[in-house]
Amino acid sequence: MNYKWDWGIVFTSDTFNPLLIGLEFTLGVSVICLVLGNILGLAAAMGRLYAWKPLGILVYVYVDFFRTTPALVQLIWIFYVLPIVTGIDFGPVEAGIIALSLNAGAFLAEIYRGGLQSIGAAQREASHVLGLSRIQTLRYVVFPQAFRRVLPAITNVLISLLKDTSLLSVIAVSEITYQITNRVAATYRPLELYTALAVVYFVITYPISLGAGALERRLRLPGM
């Protein structure tokens, strides 16, 4: 190996400034998708567990479709095909948010469903004889317990989601992978720049994993 590394290329404003803009997109899209994905996932889980049967089947189709097809294909399909099918035009950022939210929502739906189901009938019966309504039982009894159980799995989805925002570079969303790819094209320094990109992903992802671990410890029940 007589490749001459030139790390200076990473530490120039020509790399830094686009990277900062990219970070805004990466983090912004992640947060929006996380919120939307959770709402969707929770609604889907409840739909499958408690709603009218046909609605449950619809949810089932959605969840399984998005879990068994690649996120990249979903993204491209939503970006190129959906506008034609629906006649609604949306930009790459919107398409990205829709695709990643739907994708995360599908995984979260299964996680929430498993979590909700893992709280057994005994807890519901105890709630029932204490006069709690179904909603009160969900809110005070089932949910807090289910959330503790699914927290590690939700963390994994969140981390995947953050990393999957890199897919948006293929539809020219200006997130960090797109920015770095552009820089590579301009400088022919892929080794340094992609290494730096990997480090950036690590730096934004790792605290999530640490934070989730801390939250898990905080929520851990004494004696359990």
Add this chain to the structure above:
Amino acid sequence: MTAVSETGVLAVQATQVCKSYRRGVPVLTDVSLDVAPDQVLVLIGASGSGKSTMLRCIAGLETIDSGRISVLGQVVQDVGASGHTSRSSGGFRKGYREVGMVFQQFNLFPHMTALENITLSPRVTRAIPTLDARKSAIELLASVGLAGHETKYPGELSGGQQQRVAIARALALKPKVMLFDEVTSALDPELVGEVLIVMRRLAEGGMTMIVVTHEMAFAREVADRVVYMDAGRIVEDGTPEELFTRPTHQRTQAFLRRIESR
């Protein structure tokens, strides 16, 4: 043994209750049971005879196929022969408020402290201010011998302590009728006594109780009345004295022999 109180209202009145889980397999067949206020009734019977199911129907955890159940004169379930539930009575479901139930496996909420377990329902279903709910919960915990355990989670308590929290939790709603389904069966033998003491005190305090148990000493000493169930029917019904010393049915005799020899 169907003594009626001065007001003439029975604590629990079950009339010809029939129940099956799967079609064709009857679990309760024409069970009629009148429980007077203040009465302590011990329900015994072999495994699968329908004791839990009977309690669960009274508590509203199961719907009955036919018959009628009232609590303190309020109809909670009334299913005619056609299988339709009559909801015309204003008392429908309201009577359930008067019923507390304690389970074999405690069923405490593991993510809440002893105090939170007890205050949850008073706060959210009766709109009792948190401070008041806490105050009565602390008193209730003391009354079941658990003063100082307020902030412990169920996982930090022994089985006997958990079951006493569960009793306190049910009592927090000031029920008129308490149902106990084998509440000492999941406990280590040395912890059974502390729960029975609480139940005995409750009985002495005038609580109407229906108790499913295999603790025959408790039945003998505390019960006003013992009912023996077999295959979904009430076979024998009398004072502890009558039932334990001169059971009239062969099945009852055989059951008691089996229990005593354990």
